[in-house]
Amino acid sequence: MRFLYLVLVALTAGLITGKIISPDFGNLYELMLYTLIFFIGVDLGMSNINEVKKVSKFVLLLPFSTMLGSLIGGLIASLILGISLRWGLAVAAGCGWYSLTGPLIAQYSAVYGALGFLANLTREIITVILYPIAAGKIPKEPLVSIGGATTMDTTLPIIRKFGDSGTAVVAFVHGFILTAVIPFILPLILQL
Amino acid sequence: MNIFIPLLIGLLVGYIGKGYLSKSRRWLDILISLSLLALIFFMGVEAGKVKISASWLFGASVLFAILAILGSLTFATILRRLIK
Numbered sequence: 001m002r003f004l005y006l007v008l009v010a011l012t013a014g015l016i017t018g019k020i021i022s023p024d025f026g027n028l029y030e031l032m033l034y035t036l037i038f039f040i041g042v043d044l045g046m047s048n049i050n051e052v053k054k055v056s057k058f059v060l061l062l063p064f065s066t067m068l069g070s071l072i073g074g075l076i077a078s079l080i081l082g083i084s085l086r087w088g089l090a091v092a093a094g095c096g097w098y099s100l101t102g103p104l105i106a107q108y109s110a111v112y113g114a115l116g117f118l119a120n121l122t123r124e125i126i127t128v129i130l131y132p133i134a135a136g137k138i139p140k141e142p143l144v145s146i147g148g149a150t151t152m153d154t155t156l157p158i159i160r161k162f163g164d165s166g167t168a169v170v171a172f173v174h175g176f177i178l179t180a181v182i183p184f185i186l187p188l189i190l191q192l
Numbered sequence: 193m194n195i196f197i198p199l200l201i202g203l204l205v206g207y208i209g210k211g212y213l214s215k216s217r218r219w220l221d222i223l224i225s226l227s228l229l230a231l232i233f234f235m236g237v238e239a240g241k242v243k244i245s246a247s248w249l250f251g252a253s254v255l256f257a258i259l260a261i262l263g264s265l266t267f268a269t270i271l272r273r274l275i276k
Contacts, residue, residue: 006229011232014238015236015237018240018241029234033231035198040202041205041206042202045208046209056275061275065264068267069263070260077255081252115252117242118242119257119260122254126257126261145265146261146264157231158232160224161225161228
């Protein structure tokens, strides 16, 4: 629980720094991400190989249920906000991949491009805050779905920290399949 | 850079050095925690830089994120029950 407070402090400090100073750290964010992924790789490499063999039917189907659930969430959100289903489904189909969703939708509409970017960035931030809180109450494997495509990179460390190396494998496979599927589904929805 | 490069190098280092590195597992956990906190800080900086032009955009983004998360979690729970 103490680590969760540190996560919230780091996130708040970052938000305030970005808002007030808007510093340019260059590639530091990417560099930090790759360092972290390397450490996670070391951790997984040291783990028992049986954990990887446990990748089950559930793990392979989980990304598709995540996509379906996201689309239904997007459908409800667009009905509440009174926006076209095309935009609502496209925003939700990003599954947290804001750097792809924003620019892709922006080709058709700048406003919905901004919404696509911000909604998916918000999903990533909510995952960072929610996963540690919910990990003790909800089974860790289905909980992976909240991170969407980000579970193979940016939210993988938090899932590893509050789950275990078995959950980290589930998260990686989940994020990997979604990352492969989203670039096909998103343009398809935008052409509706 | 491709995300697989550091992951594969890490997997290889971890697998090869399993015997030696297992003694320093605590240090690995500390390194993961520290780099995770730094990553979250930089994530916050990037999010803080985003200029929100209207409160509607912010509200709509939160609504989309929450409903997409709830939808995903609901379907994941249903899937888990069906497979079990």
